[in-house]
Amino acid sequence: MSENKKSFDIKKLFGNTRIIVLLVMMAFFTIMRPRFFTYGNFVNIMYAVTLIAIMICGAMFAVLLGGIDRTVSGNAALSGAIMCVLISQKFNYSNGGAIIAILIALGGGLLSGLFHGLIMSRFKIPAFLLTLSTNEVLYGIVQIITGNQLINNLNCELTNYIGSTRWLGIPVPVYVLLLCFIIGYIILNHTVYGRQIYSVGGNREASELSGIPTRRVIIIAYMMSGLMGALSGIMLSCQNQQASASQAKNYENNVLAAIVVGGVSSKGGSGTLQGAMLGALLIGVMENGLRLMGIPSIYHDLAKGIIIIFVLALDMMAIARRSGLARGIFSGRKKEKKEAVASE
Amino acid sequence: MSEVQRGEVLFEMKNIEKIFSHVHALDHVNFDVRKGEVHALLGENGAGKSTLIKILTGVYPKDGGQIFMEGKEVEINDRDDALALGIAVIFQELSLIPSLTVYQNIMLGKEEGKFGFVNARKEKKDIQDLIDRYGFPVTADATVETLSVAQKQMVEILKALSTNARIMIMDEPTASLSQRESEILYKIINQLRDQGVSIIYISHRLEEVFNLSDRITVLRDGKNAGEVEKEDIVPSEIVKMMIGKELSESTASRSLHESDTEVELEVKNLSRLGYYEDVSFKVHKGEVLVLTGLVGAGRTEVLRSIYGADPYDSGEIIFEGKVIKPRISDAVAKGFGLIPEDRRTQGFSPLLTVTRNVATTNYDKLAHGGFVNKKDEDELGKKAVEIVDLRPANPNVVVGNLSGGNQQKAVLGKWLTRDLKVILIDEPTVGIDIGAKDEIYEFVEDLAKQGVAVILVSSDIAEVLRVAHRIIVMREGKIIKEFKDGVATQEDILLASSGFTGDEKEVAHE
DSSP states (O other): OHHHHHHHHHHHHHHOHHHHHHHHHHHHHHHHOGGGGSHHHHHHHHHHHHHHHHHHHHHHHHHHTTOOOTTHHHHHHHHHHHHHHIIIIISTTOHHHHHHHHHHHHHHHHHHHHHHHHHHHHSOOOHHHHHHHHHHHHHHHHHHHHTTOOBOOOOOHHHHHHHHOEETTEEHHHHHHHHHHHHHHHHHHHBHHHHHHHHHHHOHHHHHHTTOOHHHHHHHHHHHHHHHHHHHHHHHHHHHTOBOTTTTTTHHHHHHHHHHHTTOOTTSSOOOHHHHHHHHHHHHHHHHHHHHTTOOGGGHHHHHHHHHHHHHHHHHHHHHHHSHHHIIIIIHHHHHHHHHHHHO | OOOOOTTSEEEEEEEEEEEETTEEEEEEEEEEEETTOEEEEEOOTTSSHHHHHHHHTTSSOOSEEEEEETTEEOOOOSHHHHHHTTEEEEOOGGGSOTTSBHHHHHHTTOOOEETTEEOHHHHHHHHHHHHHHHTOSOOTTSBGGGSOHHHHHHHHHHHHHHTTOSEEEEESTTTTOOHHHHHHHHHHHHHHHHTTOEEEEEOSOHHHHHHHOSEEEEEETTEEEEEEEGGGOOHHHHHHHHHOSOSOHHHHEEEEOOOOSOEEEEEEEEEETTTEEEEEEEEETTOEEEEEESTTSSHHHHHHHHHTSSOOSEEEEEETTEEEOOOHHHHHHHTEEEEOSOIIIIIOOTTSBHHHHHHTTOHHHHEETTEEOHHHHHHHHHHHHHHHTOSSOOTTSBGGGSOHHHHHHHHHHHHHTSOOSEEEEESTTTTOOHHHHHHHHHHHHHHHHTTOEEEEEOOOHHHHHHHOSEEEEEETTEEEEEEOSEEEEHHHHHHHHTTOOGGGGGOOOO
């Protein structure tokens, strides 16, 4: 029986259209530009994907609840600004000061998440509209904090270290991402809170009537999103050694695109973090490959859009095949047969 | 064409037959409508009322019989045919577009104008004239979303009038209206009748049917069970016609008695403004208390307040001798459970597996420092599947893919895996096939045997008589009758639900 289950899992893995799309894309880029398949280029891709992927580790929670959090970019900009302003103007570039600045910057993200969580758990506001407008508010605050000036030459040892060191040839932020992913994965798959996220996202009313503290679940989700946005902003500022008033702008589009491409239902209640990571990788690989092929950047958005539509269309077709009459007449019966065989 | 005079037969259906996969939904049914009368169509659920209406409006084709309009045989193949004959259905407010004005809604699909431009001023004036003719309390340029339910219904009626409808079909028109709004509707109905419009009226509220109707046709099991003129209406006779006499005693009545075990839950003078008022009752351990009455009587709201899902304004809820202020999470911890009214929207997460759904009520047992023990969780899923005898017997099936009856069993599984003290069950068998229904009744009986106090809300009289130890009838937010000792019959409950309590049974309306 356990063997049976394993073979089924492998089948599922290869049945995953995203992995196939990713492999095909990588093969294509490798054939066109052998330089694509090199260690140096993979590090480039990692750099590009890491910041988005850290944001996903938080924004994922909001999307699983059937919401959306467009403020990940605003939170990133805010935390970067807070950190840089504190380090350069208050703590005189000291390492101890940098730690405090980072903690305060993370606190800013948590606070922003708390605010959104409180509103989303109380009122029936479309998350899209709320976070669309509050993201503008966040960028407004960033402009005030930075005086709309670029804060650069962040001559601080610690932030330098985070931004430019490699351990075993891999940039430090990638390790941060790995940690975030592991924590996020454990929360979603092994904790009561993770179960409750899926339950509330699937049916809030039924969850409430089952005794799940739905409001708390929602508030924590948005706080996670705020925290991860802030963390991503800190990494960005460490890498660039600066904070600008438009830092991370429009990252949220890539974050949400990656989550959706990763197979997470935009209605909430289903999808995995590893899927969303795969989505981020897909977008990262594509952007990298297009650049390597020397396709002018003006075409990148067009290509990205087409690939996203393509992956989603594959999904829709799969769903259409599974639902409606087909489900009742064909696949349902097939499944029963399979089960019958398995039980024999 | 000779005009049909008032009181003469305008429309006639003869020997109508309809067969759905070997079941005679309508068996030689006769039904006619006179000009300018209110003709009520009565019958229990499944008696054939809606099938007849659907044939009349062209939704279903008939399998036999004839239809005559003004003495000439006609064919009604679709809604347009019905409209052309002057037959209109007054829908609930659903068919209106909320963001448009009254006149825009009425003119929808029949806008007049040149080159694609509409003459809004003329449309508005025409509709206002129509409104003034009937004196309805709405204006032509009000936006529909600002109107009350009753006003929206008037717009529906105006819509029908604007197509020169001669026969209007009203199906449960007062179901979502307040008492006062209903009174306004009754006035409008009388007015329409005086103008020569014929109305086919369908309602579960017998009282209003008796008051409004010029004639009543009763259907039962797809056959004509009787036709009564206004002068001959006797409520208890009509209820008998609806139920039929062939029913065996065992299913038509039930002997009840109040349990003498300890009181588990007591509700004292519970009130919530606009929903229910001064509701008091006790439930004993191991007792099945049924709250029945018509939809909208306030039963679901009482249940939800007891569970902490909705607030209440005054009164007390006493559990095991102590006054409690219920909150859902506390209630669940104390051993309460709720099987909600609409399982699709309230009962389960359709995307999750049976195991995960069952787990939602069991995290107090599954969690160890915030982490879920997967083994325990899987065990729980298996246990639930076993307890409720789920088909397929697989805890990893996504609940959204199960049949209605098995979805309800999955919801049951959420609670049967817990140690319950009080379970609140709301319309548990709506949309469920007969086999699964019986199983659910057995679960209810088992729970009671185990000492759980059960409060069950149901509108299905057969179900009430099947499971009840004691019956409380609610109407318009109040308890109007309790059956606790002796025998309760279908007839008793139907009459009480409709506002005829006990002694006045034989007294006809004023």
